[in-house]
Amino acid sequence: MNVQVSKYRKVHKPRISSVVKEQKRILPLYGTYCIRALERSRLSFNRLESARKTLKKVIKKNGSIWQVTFADLPVTSKPAEVRMGKGKGAFSHNVALILPGMVLFELGGFALTNKLAFQAYLQSSYKLGINVELIRRIA
Numbered sequence: 001m002n003v004q005v006s007k008y009r010k011v012h013k014p015r016i017s018s019v020v021k022e023q024k025r026i027l028p029l030y031g032t033y034c035i036r037a038l039e040r041s042r043l044s045f046n047r048l049e050s051a052r053k054t055l056k057k058v059i060k061k062n063g064s065i066w067q068v069t070f071a072d073l074p075v076t077s078k079p080a081e082v083r084m085g086k087g088k089g090a091f092s093h094n095v096a097l098i099l100p101g102m103v104l105f106e107l108g109g110f111a112l113t114n115k116l117a118f119q120a121y122l123q124s125s126y127k128l129g130i131n132v133e134l135i136r137r138i139a
Contacts, residue, residue, distance in 0.1 A: 006074075009074065009091060010074065010076050010088050010091070011073065011074060013075075014073070014097060026101070026135075027135065027137050028103070028106045028107075028108070028135065028137050029106065030064075030066045030106045030108060031063075031064065031066060031106040031107045031108025031109070031137075032107065032108045032109075032112065032117075032136060032137050033106065033107040033108070033112070033117045033121075033134060033135065033136050033137070034068075034103045034104075034105065034106045034107070034134075034135045034137075035103070035104050035105045035106075035107075035121055035124065035125075035132050035133070035134060035135075036101060036102065036103050036104065036132060036133050036134075036135055037098045037099070037100060037101065037102045037103075037104055037130060037131070037132055038100055038101075038130070038131040038132060038133055039098075039100055039130055039131050040097075040098060040099050040100055041098045041129075041130045042095045042096070042097060042098070043069075043071065043095060043096045043098050043128065043129075043130070044071060044093055044094070044095050044096075045071035045093060045094045045095070045096075046093075047127060047128055047129060048067070048069065048070070048071055048096060048104070048128075050127040051104075051105070051124040051125075051127040051128050052065065052067055052105065052124075054120070054123045054124045054127050055105060055107070055120050055123070055124050057123075058116070058119055058120040058123050058124075059107065059109075059112065059116065059117075059120050061111075062109055062111040062112050062113075062116060063107055063108055063109025063110075063111060063112035063116075063117075064107070064108050064109050065105060065106070065107055066105065066106040066107075066108075067104075067105055068103045068104060068105065068106060069096050069098065069102060069103070069104045069105075070096060071094040071095050071096040072094060072096065073094060073095050073096065073097060074091055074093075074094055075091075075092050075093055075094065075095050076088055076089040076090060076091055076092055077089045077090070077092040078090075098130065104128070104132065105124070107120065114136075117134065117136075118134060121134040
């Protein structure tokens with residue numbers, strides 16, 4: 001069964017303003033650690049999924065992962081060497097709009113150590129391709 005979530009398949013390209021708007025969440029809600037973005041970007045679904053798989057591979061059964069940011073904005077593109085006009089291009093992929101200070105992933109669990117969380121953060125930051133930081137909740 002194919003369920004359509006949004007009203008339109010093709011949306012306008014949003015402009016990412018230079019003003020930092022994402023200041024609601026500074027600390028993790030679900031886990032002990034969170035991976036937070038330091039710059040604005042448009043992350044594709046493939047990058048987010050690759051980072052999530054890397055986190056899962058490093059952490060294994062020592063902790064849990066919560067993905068807070070999802071790629072839910074459709075992007076269209078026209079094929080190569082096609083003339084201008086004739087409408088908007090076909091659906092290409094999904095992206096997530098990332099603002100500075102936005103939480104991407106949260107990590108937690110009783111067996112999750114500082115060293116393991118930092119190692120998972122390093123591995124996933126290579127996959128994301130943007131500057132991120134690891135935040136630890138002080139309890």
